[in-house]
Amino acid sequence: MKYKHLLTPLKVGNKIIKNRMSYPNASPHFLQGPEDYPAEGYRAFVSNLARNGAAIIDLAEWDNPDQRKGPMDMDMTHMQSFDMTNPAVHNYQAQLAEEVHFFDSKVFVSMQEKMPAGYSMDGGRFPMGPNGKPTEILPTERVKEAVDLCVEACRTYKLLGFDGLTVRVDNELIKKPNPRTDMYSGDSIENRTRFTHEWFAAVKKAFGGDFLIKAVIAWEQPDGYGPFTRPGGGYTEKEAEEFIELFDDVVDILEIRESDVCKSHPTGYTMKEDVHPAVDFAAKMKAKGVKMLMAPIGGFQSPDEMEKILAEGKCDMFVLARGFMADYDLGDKIKKGLGEDVVPCIKCNKCHGTILPEHEPWISVCSVNPLMGKSGKIHRMTANLTHEPKKVAVIGGGPTGMRAALYAAGLGHDVTIFEKTDSLGGQLFHSDYFSFKWPVKNYKNWLIREVQKNDKIKILLNTEPSPSDIEKGGFEAVLAATGAKASLPKSIEGIADENGNAKEGVYTCLDAIPKEKELGKDIVICGGSEVGMETAMFLCENGHNVTVLTRQNELGHNCSKLHYITMAWIKITDDGRAVESPAWEKYENLKGIVSVTTKKVDGNTVYYEDADGNEHKITADNVLICGGMKPLTDEALSYAASTPEFYAIGDCNGAGNLQICNEHAYSRAMLI
Template sequence: MAECVEGSIEFEETLKFIKLVEPLIDAVQISSGLDMNREGNVHMVTTNFKEHMPNAKYARIVKQNVNIPVSVVGAVMSPWEAEELIASGTVDLVAFGRSFIADPDWPNKAKDGKADDIVPCIRCMQCYHISTNRKNVGCTVNPRFTNESFVPKEIKKAETLKNIVVVGGGPAGIMAAITAAKRGHNVTLFEREKSLGGMLRYISRQHYKEDIRRYFEYLLGQVKKHSIDVRLNTSATHDLVKSLNPDAIFVAVGSLPIKPNIKGIDGANVIDFFEAIENPDSTGQDVVIIGGGTIGAEIGLELAELKHRNVTIVELTSEIAAQGNMLYRIALRQKMDAVSNLKRMVETRCREITEKGVIAVTRDGQEQFIKADTVIISTGVTANKAVAESFYGITPDTFTIGDCDKPRKIMEAVFEGYTIASRI
C-alpha cells in the first residue's frame, strides 16, 4: 500500500491501481514496505518499533472500495487481533508470516481454544536472512526453526525420570525447567528474586518491548502449567543444591552489569540501566547515557521521546546498538532520527563524571562537557561465572546455559535451555 521510501509508491496510487485491476483479480492482499530497499524493508517485516497491524488502516479503506475479498498481512500478533480484524469487517482474510515460524501449531492452538499456549513472535528479525546477513538465521522463540535435523518436534517422555535442579529463572532457566518438566522429570527451579524472569523482567518493561512482554507472559504461563517446584526468594548455594541429590543441574544465573572504571562513577547522579528502566521518572531533565548498546539506545529513545528528556548517548564504538541485527538497527535509527532531543555521540569515550555532567573525549581527542542531571551506565554485562562455577562438582551432568556462559541474546538462552533439557 505504501513502500515507505521517499519518492516511491503511496497509498492513493495503489488504491487507484487496485480499482483498475479489480475485474481481473480474485482477491487482494494488503502489505506495506519494500524488500529491495532496507529503509522500506523494516516497514514490510516490521520490528518492535512499529505498532501491531500497521496495514489494517489501509485494508479498511480498500475493503470499502472493492467487491473482492481483501486480506491483510503484517504484525497481526495474536488470534484476538485477527479475530477483531475479521469480526469488525475490516478484512475478509488475515495472512501470517513470522507468527507461524515462531509457532507452527499457531492455527491449531487458536482453533482448539489454546491461544495461551501459542508461542508469540517477538519481531526480532533473527529468522530473516537479510537482517542477519544470512548468518545465524534461526528463531528466538522456536529453537527448531532451521534446526529441524537435530531439534525434536515433540518433547518425548524420558525413560528414566530424574531429579533436575535449575538455578536461575531467566529465559534460559525457565526454558530448561519447562522442557525438563515436559520430559516428566522432577524439576526444582531456584530464583533468588521475588519473581521469575531475570533480564526479561527489566527488558519487558521497556516501551517498545510489548512483544517481549507477551513472550514473557507466555513463559510464566507455561511454568504454571507444568509441574515445576518454583522456589522464589531463594539464593541457591552449592550445599542447598547438593542436598536435593540432583541427577542434572542447569546453571542459568545470568550476568552482572559491567561497572566501567570512570572517575566519578559512584556519584549521586549516576544510576545503572536497571534503575533507569524500573524508574524512568526519577531521571533529571538532562540525561547522559554511557553505552549505546541495544539497552542503552532504547532507554535513550524512550526517555527522549516519551519523557521529553534531553538525552545524549555516549558510545565508545562506531555504531549504536551494534549487537542488534541490521534491520533492528535501521528501524531504531529511523525512530531516533525523528526525536530531536536525542543526541548520539559515537567513537566517544567518557573520561569523567562530575556533579554537573560528563566530560567526554571525541574521536579526534577533543574534550567536551555534556550537562547531565542523571548519568545512566549501560556499558553491558559480564557472565556471572563465579556463581555459575560454584555449582560444579555436584554431578557430572551440570550445564551452564544462557548469559552465565556468555552474555548473548534471548535466542541463545532459549535454544540452550530447550535443546539440552530435551536430551536429559
C-alpha cells in the same frame, strides 16, 4: 470450536484452501546452500509450515543462477535461486509441492516477470540493483512474447504441482522514471500496470480456476519512497484502490502490507499492539464489494485477534510469516483452542538475518523458537536421546531458566525453579517500562503464565539455594541460569568504589530504568550500544534530554544492520525524499556524540576525549553507564558438583541474547 472463522475452509477458483492463514514470500536466509535446487533444509522448512497450519505457502523463485554469484549487496549469499532451466531441478520442485499437499496445503510460486533475454519493460537492470545486467527496453510489438513467457513459466510450475502464482505489484504502482513512451508507461495506474494485467489475464485464460493468482501490495507508499524513486513517487491509497478495481477480474487473493518497508516488517516500535491499518483498508475494499479476497499481513499471530477480525467480516484471511516461525505448534494450538499458549513472536526480525560487520554471512534464526530452521535435521540430532524422568533444579527465574524449565517439564521431568528475587522475568523486566518493547513484554508474560500453570514445575521465589541444598534435595540435574549483571568498566575513573560497586549517583542503564521518575531532566549515557540507545529512547519519551557518548563511529553500532527494517522510520528529507532512518533520529531531545572515549565521571560531570585527543566535559543531572554485561559464571559453576548432570545456560554461559538463551534452554533440557 473457539477459532471457527479462522479454521473455516474457503473455495477459491477450483481449489479448497484449508483455513484462513497463509505464509508469504519469506524464506529464512540460511536454509539453502549452493544447490541449484531446493535443499533438504529448505524443503523440510516448507513442509513444516504446511504441517503447522499454513494453508498457502509462497515459495521464492529467483530462477536466475547468476544472481548467487554476485557480491554481498544483493541477496545471492542466502536466497533461494533455483535453476529452472535445468529439468532435474524440477524434480525437487515437484517433491516440494507433494510435501505441501500431503498436509492439505497449497503452494504458490512467487514470480517475477519473464522477459526475452536482454530486455525489460523499462530498460532497467536485471536482477535489480547496480550489479544487475543492463537491459534494453522491450519494444511494444514484442510485449506479447513476454506475456507468453510468463504463461509458459506458470504452466511449468502448474505441471510440477504448484497451485498458483504470487506477484508483488507495488513496484509497478510506485511512480518511478520510465523511459517508455507507449501505453505501458505514463502516470496512470492503468498504464503502469498494463503489462501485469495482460500477464494475469493470459494466465486466467490458460488455466482458469486451476491456477490461482495472488497480488501483493501495500495500501500506500510514502511520496518519494524507494531506491529508484524521487519526490512525486510512491503511491496513494486512492491509487491502490484504483489498482484493485482494475484487477478485480484477474486477481484471486490480495495480500495487503502496511504502508512502507519499515511498517511492512512491523516491530514494537513501528506497530502498536492491535492496530492494523491494512485491516481497515481491507474492510473498506470489502464494503465496496470487491471480489478478490482480502488478506492483510504484518504482525499477525494471535488467534483470538485474527478470529475477532474475521468474525467482524473485515477481511477474508491473514498472511503470517513470523507468526508461523515463532511457534512450530501454532496450528495445533489453534485447533485445540489454546490461543494463549502460542509463543509470542517478539518482532525482532532476527529471522530475516542478522548481518553485523563482524558477523557475516547472513544467519537467520528465531529468538523465541530454537527449532526454527531445524526441521530437516532435528530428528537426526536427537535420535539417540532418551529421557528418564528426573528431579531437575533450575537456578534462576529469568527467560532462560523459565524456558528451560518448560522444555524439561515437557520431557516429563519434575522441575523446581529457584529465583533469588521476588519475581520472575530477569532482565526482561525492562519491557514493562519501554513503550516499544510490548512484544517482549508479551513474551515475558507468556513465560511466566506457562511456568505458573505447569503442574510439573514448582516455583520458589526469594530463594537462593546453596550447592549443598541442591545435593541434599535429591536433585539429579541442574540447569544453572544465573544470568549476568551490568558491568562498570574499569577504564572509566570515578564510577565504582574499591569493591566494584556503583558510586552514589552513578547508575547502570538497567538500574536506571525502574528509577526513571527519580532522574533529573538532563542525562548523559556513556555507551551507545543497542541497550544504551534503547534506554536513551525510553528516557526521551519520558521527557528527559539525553546525550549519548560512544567511542564507536556510529550510534547503535551493535544493532543488527537490519535495524532499518526493525526500528527504522520514514523521514522525509528537505528535498522531499523518503529515507529509512534509525529510530533514535526521531527524538529531538536525543543527541549523540561519536568517536569519543569517556575518561572520568566526577559527580555530575563526565570528562571525555575526542579522536584527536582533545579533552571535553559535559554536565548533567545524572550519568548512566552502559558498559556491557558481566556473565555470572562463577555463581553458576558453584553448582557444578552438586548433581551428576550440570549445565550452565543462558547469559551466565555467554549467551548475550534471547535467541542463544533459548537454544541453550532447549538443547540442554534435551540432554537430561
